[in-house]
Amino acid sequence: MTTYTYAQLEQLWINNGGARSLAPVAAAIAEAESGGNPAANNYTDNNGTQTSWGLWQISDGTHNMPVANINDPNVNAREAVAKYEAAGGWSPWGTYDSGAYKAFLSGSTTPDPNVPAGGSGPSGASGDTQQPPGDGKPCLIGPFPHTSFCVLQKSQARALIGGSLVAAGSGVMVVGVILLMAIAIGRGAGRAANVVALVPTPQAQAAAGAMRSPRAAAGQQARATAAAQRKQATAAKAAQRKQAKQAQAQTP
Secondary structure (H helix, E strand, O other): OOOOOHHHHHHHHHHOOOOHHHHHHHHHHHHHHHOOOOOOOEEEHHHHOEEEEOOOOEOOOOOOOOOOOOOOHHHHHHHHHHHHHHHOOOOOOHHHHOOHHHHOOOOOOOOOOOOOOOOOOOOOOOOOOEOOOOOOOOEEEOOOOOOOOOOEEHHHHHHHHHHHHHHHHHHHHHHHHHHHHHHHHOOOHHHHHHHHOOOOOHHHHHHHHHHHHHHHHHHHHHHHHHHHHHHHHHHHHHHHHHHHHHHHHHOO
């Protein structure tokens, strides 16, 4: 893995449209940002909200590559020049605002025309650079050739899968409750309530309680009716015995 020197970084800046007078600061910023490592990709930059790529840590504010082949030193330098011109200064680079670049700044280094050929992938990153799990690409579907458009990021795919599993589990639970209730209704309200109560959800427990309530009321009514019937039968037998005694007393 090629590591670019300060002088080579100056020349990269110049070769890709940057002003020669700005090359010393540009090279110092690249040193502070990436240590001259074209594969230095920070996948958790800005509190994990974006990925910053390559020598000048170029980012579009997302985890997508701003352009294709962003780790190519010449592509990265060209994007750095464009970012500088769009901002009208060095404000896009935190190492400039913080002054960290000054530790690398040299006003007497001559740009080195012997710049190595570009082309390096997202591997072998140094320092605080982190590489995501898997193949190191945050995009699951995309980007399409010569674009940075990502159809579906891996983090989005994981969220979709997790949400789908939760929804599917809830659906299965609801179907199960309905089936249990349908089966149990044919066995009587009491058994239906006992079966539904086996489902460990608040909704099932509430349903079981509602099914038990009519059963309890019906049982209470049945017991009251039986008690009244027993009382009537006892009274009838007592009347019969009284009539029998009166009949015997009247017989000569």
